[in-house]
Amino acid sequence: MAGPHEILGMxxxxxxxxxxxxxxxTDNQGxxxxxEADGRCVFLTSSGCRVHPRRPLxxxxxxxxRSNNERGEERFAVFxxxxxxxAEVGHDGTVETFLxxxxxxxxxxxxxxxxxxxxxxxxxxxxxxxQGKIDAPAADAPAEAAQAGSGSAGSGQEPDRAPLSSxxxxxxSLDEYCAAKGIAVPAEIxxxxxxxxxxIEDWLDDLESRLTLTA
Amino acid sequence: MGKQEDRKTxxxxxxxxLAGTAAAFCTSFGFLHxxxxxxxxQDKHIGEWKQLQARWQQxxxxxxxxxxxxxxxxxxxxxxxxxxxxxxxTVEIKLFRxxxxxxxLGTIQQKF
Numbered sequence: 108m109a110g111p112h113e114i115l116g117m118x119x120x121x122x123x124x125x126x127x128x129x130x131x132x133t134d135n136q137g138x139x140x141x142x143e144a145d146g147r148c149v150f151l152t153s154s155g156c157r158v159h160p161r162r163p164l165x166x167x168x169x170x171x172x173r174s175n176n177e178r179g180e181e182r183f184a185v186f187x188x189x190x191x192x193x194a195e196v197g198h199d200g201t202v203e204t205f206l207x208x209x210x211x212x213x214x215x216x217x218x219x220x221x222x223x224x225x226x227x228x229x230x231x232x233x234x235x236x237x238q239g240k241i242d243a244p245a246a247d248a249p250a251e252a253a254q255a256g257s258g259s260a261g262s263g264q265e266p267d268r269a270p271l272s273s274x275x276x277x278x279x280s281l282d283e284y285c286a287a288k289g290i291a292v293p294a295e296i297x298x299x300x301x302x303x304x305x306x307i308e309d310w311l312d313d314l315e316s317r318l319t320l321t322a
Numbered sequence: 323m324g325k326q327e328d329r330k331t332x333x334x335x336x337x338x339x340l341a342g343t344a345a346a347f348c349t350s351f352g353f354l355h356x357x358x359x360x361x362x363x364q365d366k367h368i369g370e371w372k373q374l375q376a377r378w379q380q381x382x383x384x385x386x387x388x389x390x391x392x393x394x395x396x397x398x399x400x401x402x403x404x405x406x407x408x409x410x411x412t413v414e415i416k417l418f419r420x421x422x423x424x425x426x427l428g429t430i431q432q433k434f
Contacts, residue, residue: 110350135380138349172391184390218351225353228344235337272343275350307343314340317332 109133109140109163112217112300115277116161117150119296125278129270137270161296164214170196171205213297220304227311234318274310277303284309381405381430405430 109117111125114137118128129137132149140163141149150157156166170186183202206212274280277299284306285292293299347353381397396402405411415427 108350108352110347135349136346138346174391187392221347221351222353225344225347225351228340228347231340232337232344235332235340271346271349272339274343275346314332314336317336 108138108165110218110221111275111277111280111303112221113161113163113214114275115299115303116296117158117163118278120158120161125276129276133270137275164211164218167209167211167214168206170194171202217300217304224304224307224311227315231311231314231318274303274307280306 114125114128114133117132118125121128123131132141133139134141143149148156156162168183171183172186174182174184206215270276281292281299281302284302293302381402382394383397384394385392397405401413405413409431411431413430415430416423417425417427
């Protein structure tokens with residue numbers, strides 16, 4: 108799994124943009140990181156992880172796993188040892204100290220913020236006749252996945268390689284958003300993530316207002 | 323006036339972008355199933371997801387001890403391709419002992 112903010116961070120470590128990162132290093136329409144044929148992470152080298160400074164939350168948590176139930180209660184558990192994993196796992200300390208040592212805090216915060224936006228999307232979709240609209244695509248309305256792929260490194264990509272949503276591509280999203288607002292695209296990763304969240308909020312605000320108008 | 327009103331409606335393109343983004347976040351963050359990085363949105367949205375997901379892309383086998391997820395792995399690609407080839411395609415899960423089937427655990431089909 109790889110959220111848009113994680114893709115942004117890793118792309119900056121590699122010195123490339125998120126459009127290129129999505130095309131080169133993700134599968135499942137930009138939602139998961141690509142693996143080698145033998146199952147190894149595409150960023151794992153003999154000298155370690157190529158994106159370690161900006162590794163995703165799942166890597167920071169390992170060997171812990173995190174889950175939430177529908178009441179939002181958070182649980183952590185230890186994954187069974189993986190035979191091929193060279194990581195050294197100790198048994199001292201607490202979950203809290205481990206999370207702190209791995210710099211998990213901001214990543215959990217971002218995950219929660221994107222989760223709030225996801226819930227708003229689900230709420231909006233509940234108000235629409237989704238099934239009929241998705242099952243009968245019109246010739247004049249290309250799928251969002253196709254839109255996200257066009258005009259970028261996605262041009263010419265196989266359909267299942269193109270991101271599901273243009274919002275997965277932070278660089279492209281912010282270029283468009285900042286141009287429309289007449290503001291500069293943030294250079295700092297954390298600022299870019301914050302603006303990305305705000306841009307999605309603006310988009311959802313607009314959709315909600317239009318739904319209200321047509322209700 | 324008619325044109326201005328049209329601009330205020332939610333278009334098919336909006337709906338597709340909304341559904342695509344929700345689906346992408348669902349998978350990217352693990353909001354659907356009890357994943358290790360999952361956020362605060364979980365099982366109660368499985369119903370909505372089934373409605374949104376015209377075609378699913380991945381199936382997983384999961385090991386549990388009580389309610390604790392021990393491990394998960396994707397379906398073998400051959401099985402997945404078969405299931406995705408046709409809505410009527412089915413896969414049966416059966417337990418065998420000494421060459422004899424002693425329990426049929428059920429059938430999986432692409433369509434919910």
